[in-house]
Amino acid sequence: GENVGLHLPxxxxxxxxxxxxxxxxxxxxxDYFIWYKQESGKGPQFIIxxxxxxxxxxxxxxxxxxxxTVKHLSLQIAATQPGDSAVYFCAERGAGGxxxxxxxxxxxxxxxxxx
Amino acid sequence: DTGxxxxxxxxxxxxxxxxxxxxxxxxxxxxLYWYRQTxxxxxxxxxxxxxxxxxxKSRLLSDRFSAERPKGSFSTLEIQRTEQGDSAMYxxxxxxxxxxxxxxxxxxxxxxx
Numbered sequence: 001g002e003n004v005g006l007h008l009p010x011x012x013x014x015x016x017x018x019x020x021x022x023x024x025x026x027x028x029x030x031d032y033f034i035w036y037k038q039e040s041g042k043g044p045q046f047i048i049x050x051x052x053x054x055x056x057x058x059x060x061x062x063x064x065x066x067x068x069t070v071k072h073l074s075l076q077i078a079a080t081q082p083g084d085s086a087v088y089f090c091a092e093r094g095a096g097g098x099x100x101x102x103x104x105x106x107x108x109x110x111x112x113x114x115x
Numbered sequence: 116d117t118g119x120x121x122x123x124x125x126x127x128x129x130x131x132x133x134x135x136x137x138x139x140x141x142x143x144x145x146x147l148y149w150y151r152q153t154x155x156x157x158x159x160x161x162x163x164x165x166x167x168x169x170x171x172k173s174r175l176l177s178d179r180f181s182a183e184r185p186k187g188s189f190s191t192l193e194i195q196r197t198e199q200g201d202s203a204m205y206x207x208x209x210x211x212x213x214x215x216x217x218x219x220x221x222x223x224x225x226x227x228x
Contacts (some may be wrong), residue, residue, distance in 0.1 A: 034216045043119075043206050043219035044158065089157045101210065103148055103169060103217065105157030 004099045018111075019077040023090030023106045028071060030092035035075045035102065037086045046087060048076070048111060077111075085113045119220035127226045128197055135193045137221045141208030146182050147190050148217055149182055150206040151175065164190060191222055197227045 015017050025033065031052040036044035047091075050057045050064045057064050063076040073090050087110050091103040120139040128134050140147050145166050145173035150158035161180070163171040166187040176182075179197075184190040194201055204224050 036219075041221070042219045042225075043208075046216045046218065049216050101217075102148070102163055103150075104160070106156075106222075108157050112157050 009012070009107060010112070012112045012114065013080050013096065014082065015082060015113055015115050017019040017080050019075075019079075019080045019084070019111060020022045021075045021088050021109045021111065023075075023098075023109075024106075025071050025073055025092045025106065027092055027104070028092055030069075030094055032093040033073050034091045035062075035073075036091060036094075036105075037084075037107075038089060039086045043063060047088075060083055064079045080111075080113050080115055087111070119207055119209055119218050119219035121205075121223050123223055124221065125224045127227075130199060130227055131166060131196055133193065133195045134197060134225060135191050136207075136225075137204055138190045138192070138207030138209075138220060140189070140207070141211075141218060142188075144209035144211045144218075145187065146212075146217070147184055147188075148208040149192050149212075150208065150219075151191070152204040152206055153202075157174070163206075170207075194225075197201045199227045201225060202227045 018031045034049045035047040037047050038044045048059045048062050048064050050066050055066050061078045064075045087108045090106040122137045147164040149161040152158040160173050162182045163177050164184040167184050179195045182192045186228055204222040206219055206222045208219045210217040
């Protein structure tokens with residue numbers, strides 16, 4: 001399944017499918033991007049990050065793609081499992097000055113994985 | 116070290132009362148952040164400390180809000196004269212260096228009745 005943008009903040013997939021979650025970020029000067037997973041009642045949990053000098057980074061079952069031209073970030077989850085069900089947020093970090101380190105979060109996408 | 120710790124986990128208070136939350140970051144982390152999250156939204160930045168210095172505050176942080184990190188370790192966030200609109204999850208995060216993703220605590224859920 002594929003989330004076509006923030007107009008569809010929910011994504012429902014079957015166990016074993018690949019999932020793609022998309023995010024549009026706002027600040028062309030942002031130099032660092034992070035995907036977080038947040039389960040109910042918990043704080044955001046780091047999944048994967050990418051710097052602006054890269055366009056792809058892979059982790060275990062997850063891949064992040066960055067397209068700076070259109071300010072778009074995506075998270076691909078391979079072989080999605082029920083434990084992946086959560087809300088996924090992208091976050092961007094502005095560069096320079098005292099804002100360095102502060103994260104600006106996107107809207108979030110609810111991922112539901114059906115067994 | 117078990118990560119970022121926040122206390123209490125839940126707080127219910129009457130409108131007009133003052134509340135204080137505590138955050139214990141990962142021990143070697145010198146950067147500490149407070150965020151606020153309302154239902155269905157992503158976390159919103161409130162304030163940032165590097166060691167004991169408060170280097171940035173969001174315009175969301177009204178004069179009823181104050182944060183401290185007196186010894187550069189734990190931090191407190193106080194809300195005075197709470198309002199129903201203050202009901203939210205208050206998240207604390209910490210990191211060691213600029214290039215590192217912040218680690219979040221589980222948050223304090225505040226309900227103002």
